[in-house]
Amino acid sequence: AAGVIQSPRHLIKEKRETATLKCYPIPRHDTVYWYQQGPGQDPQFLISFYEKMQSDKGSIPDRFSAQQFSDYHSELNMSSLELGDSALYFCASSLGAGAKTQYFGPGTRLLVL
Amino acid sequence: DAKTTQPTSMDCAEGRAANLPCNHSTISGNEYVYWYRQIHSQGPQYIIHGLKNNETNEMASLIITEDRKSSTLILPHATLRDTAVYYCIVRDNAGNMLTFGGGTRLMVKP
Numbered sequence: 001a002a003g004v005i006q007s008p009r010h011l012i013k014e015k016r017e018t019a020t021l022k023c024y025p026i027p028r029h030d031t032v033y034w035y036q037q038g039p040g041q042d043p044q045f046l047i048s049f050y051e052k053m054q055s056d057k058g059s060i061p062d063r064f065s066a067q068q069f070s071d072y073h074s075e076l077n078m079s080s081l082e083l084g085d086s087a088l089y090f091c092a093s094s095l096g097a098g099a100k101t102q103y104f105g106p107g108t109r110l111l112v113l
Numbered sequence: 114d115a116k117t118t119q120p121t122s123m124d125c126a127e128g129r130a131a132n133l134p135c136n137h138s139t140i141s142g143n144e145y146v147y148w149y150r151q152i153h154s155q156g157p158q159y160i161i162h163g164l165k166n167n168e169t170n171e172m173a174s175l176i177i178t179e180d181r182k183s184s185t186l187i188l189p190h191a192t193l194r195d196t197a198v199y200y201c202i203v204r205d206n207a208g209n210m211l212t213f214g215g216g217t218r219l220m221v222k223p
Contacts, residue, residue: 004156033209042200043157045210056209090156098207101147104156 002027004093004105012111013081021076021108025093031055032074033102034066037088049074050097081112117201122218125195131188133217135201138182144205146177148186149213150197157200157213160186191221 005024013019025032031050035043045058049068060066063081068074072093078085088107094100118136125131137146147162161168161175163184168175174187188195200216 031209033211035211042213042216043151043211045212048209050209058210088154092156092211097209101159101162102211103159106156107154109154 004091004103006089006091006105006108008108009106010109010111012113014113015081015083017081017112019078019081019110021078021089021091021110023074023076023091023093023105025072025074025091026095026103029093029095029103030072031094031097031100032068032072033092033094034060034074034076035090035092035104037090037107038084039087043088043090046076048097055097078110083112086110086112117203117214119199119201119215119217121215122220124220124222125188125191127193127221127223128190131191131195131219131221133186133188133199133201133219134183135186136183137201137203140181140203141205144203146175146181146184147202147204147211148173148175149200149202149211150195151200151216152194152197157211158197160199191219193221193223195219196221 033048034046037043046060048056066076090107092102092104148160149157177184198216
C-alpha cells in the first residue's frame, strides 16, 4: 500500500538559511500533520491542515509556516534556521480530520550547522 | 487530552508475549486509547486503538479495563523487530494532534 512520502529525506543547512520540507499524503487522504522530534525527545505536534485549511496549531515557531495545496500535499517552510531546529520532521496523513488514525511518513532529518 | 503513564522500559524474550501497560486514570468518555510505536528514528507506526471494547488486529491486541482507567497492549509473539518505543496516547474525537509522552522502550531479547 502507498505510504506517506516526504522529501528530502536528509537536509543540511547553515544558520539563518531557509528550508522547505515536502509531504505527499497517502492517496485520498485530505488531512496532513507536521511533527518535530528533537534528539532524544518525543515527537511534538506543529500544525495540521484539513482540506487546505489550517485545522490545528501546536508549538510551531513563528519562523515556520506551512500550507496544504489543492492536491493535498503540504510544505513546511522554515526560515532563519537556528541550531535548535536540527531535528527529525515527520509528516502524517489521515482520511478526514478529528480523531482519525494518522499514518506517518519516514521523516526528514534536518541538520543546521 | 488526558495524560498517560507508562513504564520507562521493559524487556521481553523473543517468542514470548509482550504486555505493555498504560494508565490513563483521567480519561473521559469520548476519548480513545491509541497505541503507536517508533522503531529507532523511523516514523511512528500506528498499531491499534479502542474506545471501550477490547480490540485485535494483525499486529496486536488491546485490552481496556471496564472502568477505562488503564489498558494493556499485547504483542502475542514478540520478535527482535518489535524492539521499539511504544506510545500510549489518549485523544478525544475532536482532537487533531497526537501528544506523545515518554512511552515504553521495549527491548526484545533473543
